[in-house]
Amino acid sequence: MSSAPALADDCRFDDRAGLLAMSPEAFDNGPDEGWDALAERAGCQLEIAELFTAYRQQAKAAGHAGLAWHEATMRADAGQRDPAIALMRLTYKPHGADPEGWNHYVDATIAFLDDDLPALKRARARLAKLPMPLGNAREQGDDERPAGRPQLKIVDALIRCMYQPYALASESCPEP
Structure with missing residues (x-):
């Protein structure tokens, strides 16, 4: 995955509300449904991380540590080390x-x-x-x-x- 910045239009989500409405399982793991369908967009890691932030603020996301991990890796890919580390620490078992x-x-x-x-x-x-x-x-x-x-x-x-x-x-x- 490239970390080169993308143009703003390249990182827009076609159906952000639909993504946020998904079940945690579909959002996190649904093939070509959830966030993974967006991850191939080069340079959009921060936009994807912000989507995770919004998703994780919903009550239905509680107890799904994998969401924090994926957000952390997106932030790490984008060079945001400290926020990535803080999120990674939330995933300890x-x-x-x-x-x-x-x-x-x-x-x-x-x-x-x-x-x-x-x-x-x-x-x-x-x-x-x-x-x-x-x-x-x-x-x-x-x-x-x-x-x-x-x-x-x-x-x-x-x-x-x-x-x-x-x-x-x-x-x-x-x-x-």
Whole structure:
């Protein structure tokens, strides 16, 4: 995703009211329905982040931490590190309720945004130490799907592209 500024008309939403009226599930995950249908608009990250802000202010959005995460990544893509970090912190899961390692992934992403490579590497190590989740592709004998934690691949890209813009590091950091 490009972070180059777009023209104002390019970032207008055809049906903002309709988007805000969607259920949280449709808004967050609906293929070609919710915000993801807009994310391909280059340079519109701040407009999309503002849409998330408006959506999250509605009562129906309570308890949907993924909305804060997506807003945070849009703000990080646009270079708004401090607001992105504040939003990312809202997505932590309670201690003991995170067998998948989400909190370590959040820690790693915040460390990247803070330009703290040692903290990023520590978070990666904690994430890598977790047992593989049930239903892992290799445990099921399916060698076609990648095994492991998808967050680990992203964290490795953040390490490779440390001190680069978040949009590059999280989306298209070149392999070594």
